[in-house]
Amino acid sequence: MTLARRQFLAATGGAFAFSSLAGLPRLASAQTLVEQTRVLCGFPAGGTTDAVSRRVAEKLRGSFAKMALVENKAGVGGRLAVEELKRSAPDGSTMLMTPAAMITLYPHIYRNINYGIDDVTPVCTGAIVQFALAVGPAVPESVRTLKDFLAWAKANPSKANYATPGAGSPNHFVAALLAKESGVELNHVPYRGSAPGVTDLVGGQIASMSSPIGDHLPHLKSGKVRVLATSGPQRSRFLPDVPTYAEQGFKTLTMQEWYGFFLPPRTPADIVNRAAAAIKAAVSTQETIDAFAQLGLEASANTPAELQKMVREENAAWGPIVKRIGFTPEG
CATH class of the missing domain: 3.40.190.150 (Bordetella uptake gene, domain 1)
Structure with a gap:
């Protein structure tokens, strides 16, 4: 299965x-x-x-x-x-x-x-809850899709990091599987909960974050955070314009x-x-x-x-x- x-x-x-x-x-x-x-x-x-x-x-x-x-x-x-x-x-x-x-x-x-x-x-x-991969000001505005992000990460390995609310969480495994499936090395930076990770994402201290969708909803209007992918079997009703991992070629990341x-x-x-x-x-x-x-x-x-x-x-x-x-x- x-x-x-x-x-x-x-x-x-x-x-x-x-x-x-x-x-x-x-x-x-x-x-x-x-x-x-x-x-x-x-x-x-x-x-x-x-x-x-x-x-x-x-x-x-x-x-x-x-x-x-x-x-x-x-x-x-x-x-x-x-x-x-x-x-x-x-x-x-x-x-x-x-x-x-x-x-x-x-x-x-x-x-x-x-x-x-x-x-x-x-x-x-x-x-x-679905999970989302979001990028912040540390990633160029031109990065708008998961493909864009992986290309940028491959070209900028020292900056290619992602936050999660904790090591060993499902959010961690989603992003770790993305790295495995894509062949692009991504550095995991675990935080103690979502709040400090989101703060660093919005502040440009970290490139991306894999965490529950709700973490990113309050920050979308400012434009500082862009959600590139969601993990559900269908698009989230909260982010209907954001394609799923599966839609972008990563079917095993449906979680x-x-x-x-x-x-x-x-x-x-x-x-x-x-x-x-x-x-x-x-x-x-x-x-x-x-x-x-x-x-x-x-x-x-x-x-x-x-x-x-x-x-x-x-x-x-x-x-x-x-x-x-x-x-x-x-x-």
């Missing part, structure tokens, strides 16, 4: 459309509400993962739990929150909201990781990442299904759809079984990719 099919499944968007939850139980009654649930977020307040967590958590009150609070348990790239979920009671009092990489990719990267895909119980997705909700291992099916129904209702509201759009996210929800299938397929697909890139946390 291609990377697009095996790893990111977004080409079959119907597989996790809102309507896919039609068979789940109705939202919980007052008698079945969890007293309080904490939604673990493995990243600091103010970021995209935190925003998704808070937007959904506030709508879980009264539908899944009497009280729902976000707990930011930041550290080691989101792994602390997953480890905390693994240790938590399987009674609905603890939930995790995380980007896919923490579950599907990290087990292939970190030797000392303390969890695997069987240590979480999939509930459903909440949102999907998207989902944000998903998980419960502890061995959580009873009735709790899982009630949580999935409540999250589906939360992300289906126009208010949430619009709020996610401001971040460059597409609201989306699927079933526990569908998410479990995605987790297993993507986890299997990441292994060969990590091996091909040759990435290690120290390298």
